[in-house]
Amino acid sequence: MDQPRHSNHHRRRGFRGKNNTRPRRARTDEHRTDAASSQTTAAAPPQVRQEEDTVMTGATPEATVPLDDAKFSDLKGSNLVHPTLIETITNDLKFSHMTPVQAATLHDLLPPSRSDCLVQAKTGTGKTLAFLLPAVQTLITNHRNQAERGSPVVSLLVISPTRELAMQIAQEATNLLQRFPNFHVRLAIGGTNKDQEERRILQSCNVLVATPGRLLDHMANEDILYSFRSLETLVLDEADRLLDMGFSKALREIVGKLPNRKEVNRQGMLFSATIAQHVHQAADLVLSPGYKFISTVPAGETNTHQRVPQLLVKVDTFSSVGAAVVGCIREEAKQHQDFKVIIFAPTAHLADFYGHIVSQLSDMPPVSTLHSRISQSKRTKITNEYRDAKSAILVATDVIARGMDFPGVTTVVQVGIPSDKESYIHRLGRTARAGAEGRGIFIVTEAESWFPRWTLKEISFIPHPADVSALAEVEAIATVMDETDRARIYQAWLGYYKNHLKGFKWTNEELVAQGNTFAHDGLACPETPPIAKSTVGKMGLKGTRGLVVVPDPPRARSGRAPRGRGNRS
Numbered sequence: 171m172d173q174p175r176h177s178n179h180h181r182r183r184g185f186r187g188k189n190n191t192r193p194r195r196a197r198t199d200e201h202r203t204d205a206a207s208s209q210t211t212a213a214a215p216p217q218v219r220q221e222e223d224t225v226m227t228g229a230t231p232e233a234t235v236p237l238d239d240a241k242f243s244d245l246k247g248s249n250l251v252h253p254t255l256i257e258t259i260t261n262d263l264k265f266s267h268m269t270p271v272q273a274a275t276l277h278d279l280l281p282p283s284r285s286d287c288l289v290q291a292k293t294g295t296g297k298t299l300a301f302l303l304p305a306v307q308t309l310i311t312n313h314r315n316q317a318e319r320g321s322p323v324v325s326l327l328v329i330s331p332t333r334e335l336a337m338q339i340a341q342e343a344t345n346l347l348q349r350f351p352n353f354h355v356r357l358a359i360g361g362t363n364k365d366q367e368e369r370r371i372l373q374s375c376n377v378l379v380a381t382p383g384r385l386l387d388h389m390a391n392e393d394i395l396y397s398f399r400s401l402e403t404l405v406l407d408e409a410d411r412l413l414d415m416g417f418s419k420a421l422r423e424i425v426g427k428l429p430n431r432k433e434v435n436r437q438g439m440l441f442s443a444t445i446a447q448h449v450h451q452a453a454d455l456v457l458s459p460g461y462k463f464i465s466t467v468p469a470g471e472t473n474t475h476q477r478v479p480q481l482l483v484k485v486d487t488f489s490s491v492g493a494a495v496v497g498c499i500r501e502e503a504k505q506h507q508d509f510k511v512i513i514f515a516p517t518a519h520l521a522d523f524y525g526h527i528v529s530q531l532s533d534m535p536p537v538s539t540l541h542s543r544i545s546q547s548k549r550t551k552i553t554n555e556y557r558d559a560k561s562a563i564l565v566a567t568d569v570i571a572r573g574m575d576f577p578g579v580t581t582v583v584q585v586g587i588p589s590d591k592e593s594y595i596h597r598l599g600r601t602a603r604a605g606a607e608g609r610g611i612f613i614v615t616e617a618e619s620w621f622p623r624w625t626l627k628e629i630s631f632i633p634h635p636a637d638v639s640a641l642a643e644v645e646a647i648a649t650v651m652d653e654t655d656r657a658r659i660y661q662a663w664l665g666y667y668k669n670h671l672k673g674f675k676w677t678n679e680e681l682v683a684q685g686n687t688f689a690h691d692g693l694a695c696p697e698t699p700p701i702a703k704s705t706v707g708k709m710g711l712k713g714t715r716g717l718v719v720v721p722d723p724p725r726a727r728s729g730r731a732p733r734g735r736g737n738r739s
């Protein structure tokens with residue numbers, strides 16, 4: 171069982187109420203005012219439970235944490251947080267009040283308690299500072315005891331599932347440590363110069379923010395491995411993602427290379443907006459038995475924000491999806507002079523497709539596309555530009571679904587079913603952050619409508635008419651697209667939906683028939699695009715009627731995978 175038991179208190183207000191129309195970007199003041207006004211609103215305390223064991227047993231929360239109007243300045247003179255850190259938060263970062271998750275976890279996470287904690291709170295509610303502040307305080311408290319000089323001593327290791335998120339966390343840690351110039355925050359992420367990273371870490375490193383693969387690479391270097399000899403805090407951000415099948419092997423290897431947690435008195439923290447069952451089962455990798463599970467998500471509530479309207483746009487066929495995307499953006503433009511939209515697509519090739527369509531229309535703000543097939547330097551540039559943009563459209567895959575904090579995103583559009591419920595929640599969480607307003611639009615075909623009905627059944631979607639008036643424009647753009655590109659998009663479509671066949675209850679033949687209709691009507695392909703024999707085999711579609719199978723190109727026949735195939739996001 172996943173959730174700690176919840177009491178019957180009313181829900182605490184978030185940063186800002188639904189009808190509050192103050193400007194979106196005045197983040198800190200919005201939060202301050204809301205926290206201050208929460209005296210008049212009954213609050214549901216976050217749920218805290220001390221784990222008896224590493225596997226949940228249905229126990230009840232052991233304690234509730236009062237959520238008064240906790241202010242950072244209240245910590246002055248408490249000896250819990252270094253006065254300079256408090257100055258940084260209140261004067262430099264300009265945060266006066268704690269967010270609910272910060273208030274709920276601070277005392278457990280700070281020295282001297284330094285409890286191991288699994289923490290759940292909604293997207294965009296300040297979880298990053300909730301783990302950074304206590305971990306940085308531990309670094310400051312213990313630093314004077316570190317006798318060894320001349321070799322780096324990493325105090326805090328934060329692991330993130332994506333490079334973009336790692337960079338963002340490192341930036342927040344740097345901001346928090348800005349009045350402590352002797353402490354250094356370093357990155358270990360893929361897609362960048364490894365030697366340069368290594369040099370920087372070995373020069374000096376107190377806080378390391380890393381993605382699992384690159385971290386493991388660095389751990390092969392004995393000097394870097396040695397820098398973890400007295401690691402004090404290990405944080406997994408987006409813990410449910412890091413502990414799922416895709417990453418858990420790497421995570422086990424990493425933890426196996428770290429010193430024994432009891433010997434170094436290492437504190438473990440797991441943070442996420444979504445905590446699935448597998449997290450409780452795997453938590454012992456990082457947390458000691460008896461860890462606390464703290465959730466600020468009220469009982470029976472989904473992790474999406476109630477105040478964020480979630481519109482459901484249904485179209486008849488996959489061929490109308492592109493036009494519906496354009497229709498949604500045009501409607502957005504009618505509502506806001508400046509707007510920032512993120513469009514989430516199921517695969518990299520489909521993201522390229524929608525990005526291309528939208529970028530060809532003259533009435534759109536700047537459009538960029540982001541996915542894992544793009545080089546890291548370009549990804550970083552696109553991320554930074556979108557963060558700073560006043561009005562822009564970002565078409566992306568799940569690489570930015572979790573944790574990314576882009577200010578001022580007015581609407582998140584999800585096109586087609588996401589890979590799972592958690593992905594839907596995290597994607598939606600890119601809007602309405604830190605008390606701002608925003609909305610979600612979920613575009614599905616009739617065939618996909620089982621997903622919101624069954625997988626997202628707790629969410630009350632607002633039915634919204636589909637505007638597909640751009641059908642002819644989309645077709646005109648698709649018609650002149652490169653044929654190979656269209657073939658790849660078709661193939662990506664087949665690959666993605668093949669993985670979700672169970673939900674659709676389609677046979678392989680029905681899947682291919684749908685894909686072919688998409689190719690002809692949505693991508694304007696004059697003929698069904700051909701697919702290489704080995705790719706058909708890899709997709710599990712061998713012998714399926716309706717496919718145009720061609721021999722493998724020479725490279726594939728020599729046993730190597732053809733370029734540009736597969737379903738990477």
Ligand SMILES: Nc1ncnc2c1ncn2[C@@H]1O[C@H](COP(=O)(O)OP(=O)(O)OP(=O)(O)O)[C@@H](O)[C@H]1O
Pocket residue numbers: 197198201265266267268269272291292293294295296297298299442443572573574575599600603604
């Ligand atoms: N006490 C605070 N007062 C006002 N704003 C805050 C406070 N703490 C954090 N923020 C801001 O809130 C925003 C969201 O914070 P953060 O990115 O940590 O959210 P999160 O809970 O980690 O979200 P996600 O689940 O999407 O990762 C950031 O812009 C951050 O600077």
